[in-house]
Amino acid sequence: MLKGRHLIEPHDFTPAEMEEIFRLAETMAASMGDFFSLCRGMIMATLFYEPSTRTRFSFEAAMYRLGGQVIGFAEPNSSSVAKGESIADTIRTVACYADIAVMRHPKEGSALVAAGYSPIPVINAGDGGHHHPTQTLTDLFTIRHYKQRFEGLTVGLCGDLKFGRTVHSLIQAMARYPGVRFVCVSPGELTVPDYIMAGLPAGCAVECVVDQPLEQHIGKMDILYMTRVQRERFFNEADYLRLKDCYILDRRVLSRAREDLIVMHPLPRVNEIAYGVDDDRRAVYFPQARLGMIARMALIAKLLGVS
Amino acid sequence: MITVASIQNGLVIDHIPAGKGLKIFYHLGLDSANLQTALIMNVPSNKMGSKDMIKIENSDDVNLDDLGILAPQATVSVIRRGKTVKKFSLTLPERVVNLLFCKNPRCVTTVEQQVDHVFVRLPGSSSYRCKYCDHLLAV
Numbered sequence: 001m002l003k004g005r006h007l008i009e010p011h012d013f014t015p016a017e018m019e020e021i022f023r024l025a026e027t028m029a030a031s032m033g034d035f036f037s038l039c040r041g042m043i044m045a046t047l048f049y050e051p052s053t054r055t056r057f058s059f060e061a062a063m064y065r066l067g068g069q070v071i072g073f074a075e076p077n078s079s080s081v082a083k084g085e086s087i088a089d090t091i092r093t094v095a096c097y098a099d100i101a102v103m104r105h106p107k108e109g110s111a112l113v114a115a116g117y118s119p120i121p122v123i124n125a126g127d128g129g130h131h132h133p134t135q136t137l138t139d140l141f142t143i144r145h146y147k148q149r150f151e152g153l154t155v156g157l158c159g160d161l162k163f164g165r166t167v168h169s170l171i172q173a174m175a176r177y178p179g180v181r182f183v184c185v186s187p188g189e190l191t192v193p194d195y196i197m198a199g200l201p202a203g204c205a206v207e208c209v210v211d212q213p214l215e216q217h218i219g220k221m222d223i224l225y226m227t228r229v230q231r232e233r234f235f236n237e238a239d240y241l242r243l244k245d246c247y248i249l250d251r252r253v254l255s256r257a258r259e260d261l262i263v264m265h266p267l268p269r270v271n272e273i274a275y276g277v278d279d280d281r282r283a284v285y286f287p288q289a290r291l292g293m294i295a296r297m298a299l300i301a302k303l304l305g306v307s
Numbered sequence: 308m309i310t311v312a313s314i315q316n317g318l319v320i321d322h323i324p325a326g327k328g329l330k331i332f333y334h335l336g337l338d339s340a341n342l343q344t345a346l347i348m349n350v351p352s353n354k355m356g357s358k359d360m361i362k363i364e365n366s367d368d369v370n371l372d373d374l375g376i377l378a379p380q381a382t383v384s385v386i387r388r389g390k391t392v393k394k395f396s397l398t399l400p401e402r403v404v405n406l407l408f409c410k411n412p413r414c415v416t417t418v419e420q421q422v423d424h425v426f427v428r429l430p431g432s433s434s435y436r437c438k439y440c441d442h443l444l445a446v
């Protein structure tokens with residue numbers, strides 16, 4: 001039963017509960033128009049204590065497409081935050097007006113605090129560098145949409161695998177399905193941290209490929225998840241410049257891949273995927289953004305208990 | 308040397324490092340527990356040089372869970388009719404509230420004033436994980 005629940009961490013829901021959301025999302029993707037009044041009369045609050053236009057648009061579009069309304073703030077200066085109100089008080093006030101709340105906050109654990117005080121469902125839309133469960137929901141739904149399964153897939157991950165929380169959550173989420181293999185391609189400085197590796201179930205196959213060209217390994221992948229190297233993660237500019245372009249997916253590299261590969265990216269990209277790849281039908285990073293909105297529609301409907 | 312009468316029934320917390328007794332006395336809530344208690348400070352000790360002790364008369368109903376962190380080297384004796392019937396050393400609690408404080412500057416507990424600081428021990432380890440931000444703290 002998902003009605004009334006919060007989504008704070010990627011693993012708050014079991015694979016069976018995730019499947020319930022994915023099934024509804026797939027129906028929504030096939031006939032979006034059938035759902036335009038599902039949330040009529042309901043209000044979603046978007047509490048964005050730090051700006052994230054992309055995530056906020058995705059949530060707001062999802063609620064509007066379900067026939068609901070949206071209230072909220074998009075930056076802290078204009079809000080109660082500026083007056084020093086606590087998260088606990090803000091969420092209890094907002095819950096008087098709205099049926100569901102979406103929160104983004106720079107502090108780690110903030111969504112968990114909100115959930116502890118909230119009588120309405122809280123969705124974590126990013127708490128600092130900590131969790132971002134609807135990105136994981138988006139990634140999984142994209143994989144399911146294109147592959148119709150999770151079991152037995154070979155997932156390639158490429159780029160910054162050290163700091164990218166999206167990648168860590170995806171590894172942990174996919175590791176819950178049997179027979180999934182990972183191929184991790186990164187520079188030596190940006191490999192998957194040990195604590196992520198240590199937390200994986202026994203028998204989970206992970207191949208770490210360090211400082212080797214992507215083209216040597218792309219041929220065995222069902223999915224290639226590209227990430228960008230973020231400047232703010234580096235103390236010195238020289239390291240950033242050296243590492244930022246070390247893996248670039250272009251047509252030449254992609255020509256080594258299987259015909260049924262899908263290329264994913266959480267967006268925005270910098271230059272790790274060449275524009276020349278965009279027209280290839282294996283490139284699904286823009287459809288991925290649309291699927292993310294649809295996954296959020298299904299999530300909202302399930303938490304509100306209206307589906 | 309000050310003499311404090313031996314207790315007949317109750318608990319004796321011994322080998323508390325000198326200077327920590329008062330903090331522990333408050334943390335265990337003994338200041339408001341309405342129990343007959345004695346806090347003895349700077350008692351000469353062969354092992355420790357000097358130590359603090361707490362004696363609690365007529366009650367074993369004191370939650371000592373946090374003592375494993377506050378004074379891991381302390382020992383607890385259960386007294387019946389003036390005799391020690393049980394003596395045990397301390398173990399680390401599974402979960403502590405408002406005893407450990409998160410050192411992660413990005414943790415929500417640094418800004419949200421009224422929220423309880425909650426840490427859960429990693430199984431088989433002396434490290435604790437912040438409930439909010441997952442940062443680890445070794446004790």
Ligand SMILES: [Zn+2]
Binds near residue numbers: 109409414437
């Ligand atoms: Zn913390």
